[in-house]
Amino acid sequence: MTHLHDQILPTGTQLGVYEIKGVLKVGAFDITYHAWNHHLKERVDIQEFFPHELAVRTNGGLGVEPKSPNDKENFEYGLKTFVDHAELLTQIEHPNIVAVENVLQLNGTAYLVRVHPEGASLSKVAQPPASLGETELRFILTSILSALQRVHEAKLIHGGIQPAAILLGKNGEPLLTDFAAARLAMAGRMLQLDTELAMGYAPAEQYEQRYEPGPASDFYALGATLYYCMTHHQPVAPHDRIIAISKGEPDPMILPAESAGTAYSAEWLKAIDWMLRPNYSDRPQSTDEILSLLKSSSQPEEGKSTPSSSQQKTTSDEKKSVPVTGFSVGVGVMFGIIALISVGLWFGEKTAESLEDQQERVATQSALEQDTGISDQPLVTPATPATPEDTSIAMANTEPSQPTAELMVDSAPSPASSPANQPAAEEDAVMATDQESSKEQPVITPETSLPQHQTAPDKTFDEGLIESHLAAAEKAMRAVRFTTPQRDNAFKYYQMVLEIDPDNTEAHAGLQRIVDRYIQFITKARLDGRLDEAKLYLQRAESVLPDDARLLKIRTKLMGADE
Template sequence: MTHIHNQILPQDTQIGVYEIKNATKIGSFDITYRAWNHHLKEHVEIQEYFPHELAIRTDDGLGVTEKSVVEKESFKHGLKVFLNQAEALVQIEHPNAVTAENILQFNGTAYLIKPCREGVPLSKLVQSPTSFSETEIKFILTSILNALQLIHDHKIVHSGIQPETIWLSKEGEPILVDFAGARLTIAARTARVADELAIGYAPAEQYEHADTPGPATDFYALGATMYFCMTHRKPAAAQTRKMALSEGEPDPLVPISELPGAAFSAELAQTLKWMLQLQYADRPQSAAEILALLKSEQADDRVTPTASALEPQDTVSDHPATKKYIWAGTITGIVALIAVGLWLSESTSDLFDNEPVSASETANQSSALTVAQPDQEVDPVEVSGNEEQLEKLENDLITESPTAASLPTAQPELVDTITIAPQSKTSQQLTAIDKSFSQSEESDIPEAAVDKNFINKHLNAAENAIKHERLTTPSSDNAYQYYQMVLAMEPDNAQALAGLQRIVDRYIQFIESTKHRAELDTARLYLQRAESVLPNDPKLQSIREELAARD
């Protein structure tokens, strides 16, 4: 693939308000760059649609066009798919799935703008000498399943989950990246589907063109990824398994429960076995099924100590304080693993994809389609088809922040979502907390466990975010996120609880303004966001009934 070095956009190229710094990855159908956002003064990633077998740079060195008339139809089809996936994902936002800031279309192609990724993929962490404990595996599994539940509700399938597409942030939060649906659809036009699939993680139906991937496709891939993390063994390819079983031979994928020295509960092993069934119909059909099974196991869940796990316990109590410490300890272990992973990844990775599916090929949670010209400043907009409405909102409602006019859509209820532990905690501090708590499983959180500096820092950050109307977006810097971090450490914190109500009240003001202008679609979007913060607020229920009556 080295022949496309001369197709990379040069340093200092301007894409709207973004300035290209360097290329970080070249995939079969795109090029990813690190860039600088002059508007918000921050680094971003830009993914450019560039199918190298079909496309070539125009004479000006910026544009992208098909190589010949023969490739024109496939090139245009791929661009349409790239944009369609962006528009389909615009309404999805979840703390365990990567976000995108914007998508631009000009120069004959499209650019997906994403925050710079910080952290380590699971593929790197598995290289470390320590292992994931059962609690850590369940933490990652539950977090990603929560994200998939929302994604699947929007009729979208990731289609490419593997160790490279689940990252752990520096704070230990699992994040699903690199949606592969668009890339695989494009690959089908060039007979390269099999080349783009991750062997060992792609289920059998993805190799059969007649089958359309569904939620159970993602569950197989997620199960295979967890299998790899638990065993340090790459799972046997689905096609190899299928052939062996058809010939009456044993399944090459040895169940976790049958591996020598396996230190995981029978319940978790059974869950993975269910997810890794070869036949689509034999697997779970929804994330809720798996989440319910994992939740039912927690009351009798045995924790296996590892180099990064909590102290051994006989059982996991349902007491809220107990769960808080378990997850805090889990985060401690994961962060320790991340430190090792970051050390392992200090050497520069290859620019080109060496794996079937690259860890930077992302067409995910994108913002709405925006048309821009070079040197034109483009503000991120997160609602497709409401540009005029959003311009009014920016002028009438929100004036302090260039990103405040973003209209995010609803997150799922955070019933099973696990909130990250404070990044200011050191491993020694959390270890001390765990020991203190272990003295009394049913006791309340000891005062020493509460990091007042952390709480004050995030309360101040939340106040600043509210001041600039960053209520629930962007995902990396919003008031709701900061209040949730505080409540994870101090559930009764009055300022944080009042802050959630302030967020909802502000959204209600926005809703009333848009209702008066008969912009009901925009009002509904604000309502969804408010309900994601306080779903049982009676004022929101009244507004929902009123909007429903006006349909």
């Protein structure tokens, strides 16, 4: 009989530039490890495809293959599904999604490499007697909805949202992790869905063998997660709810108007109740529908599916306007700040500039001139020299990132970023103390910027490294990752170039391009009446070139619009 511990890769196992440091979680279809990236000197998590009922270790314990010819078909189906989902996740960049950095296909199986997230899960944060108010929960909801919008646009669903799958990072940002769609597809094929679904959080349709995933399934799970945060009670199993309702009994999962001394607005309760409707078609079908209800005191437009209250109101009651419950001044200010942060999370996930973007650039030029009073400066201007101080940004918590995704391959560590003689004990110490390796390695990052005209004594001019950073920056620009996410954005790569060569013209021109693009976004947002979004874009632009004359004029205009 094969024991579970015999299937786990031992500490010290090398997978290209990655070294296994310990096991994090063992599932029915995969094993997740803590690991160390020797190339970038950072912690990562590695998820290995390993269906225990179908697979066996070979090649001295490193290889993976089906146990028997009868298992080959299911094994290969699961492996293909795992790789397909993993590769799609590598293309999704969002500040509220834990980033997938790489996918390796080795040893007869595949490995998904993702950023090691720092933070605490909602399952821990929301434990009694802790109580989360509506303002905090709204921030979590809008942030995760933004992430889900990006996921659903990629024709994926998460499939396993629950309190343990949402982390609150060090900076307070909610992070969506532990995507379950691939293993659920495998579980459905092997008739093991019941063992893989999170009881109370998975909607009824996910238990069906012919289940076809859709956005509303994720909304139910997210609603159930927020229900737990509000009540400290595990959600009622959906089948129990359906049985009770079919008998004419009250829904056993009624949302309280107040819990733990915290009151909730009517709009909030109606939104969560709508997400928790047992039938798939009765739930919101898009993130916009949920956000529209939260932003408005009235129901969605007549003709669309409308949410019922937790008291099961009649259809005529649902069409009535719902009064807005006001917050205190202090809470209102806090929510305003949170909303300002969350409202612009979509921008970083838009597609690269297309012909339509170029046409929009021309269309918004005249509006920009009216807004800023600058008619002699085109949107794309020649770069002007800037010092490292001019291009600094408050990113103290930013970790060093890879120059390009292509560098994250199964190869030996690069001499430029991974000294061959680094003692293994040093890596273990970083893993044990949860410290960023950038504090111990002489890696040039935006956090170690030097004062003007001061150079590092031992710094050498490295054309190859500059080219890598510039290539990574250009890739980020095409993907509209200007200043987010923290680990992979154009601004960060241009900063890295300027730390090596402060006079690099391409990097300075790149910073100007970032500001030019933000000005386009600001102008369009202002014309559409989305002032909060315009202000967020302005803040991002000012973090790149704070002294840009156009930005100063735009700020004056936007501040005047508030008066």
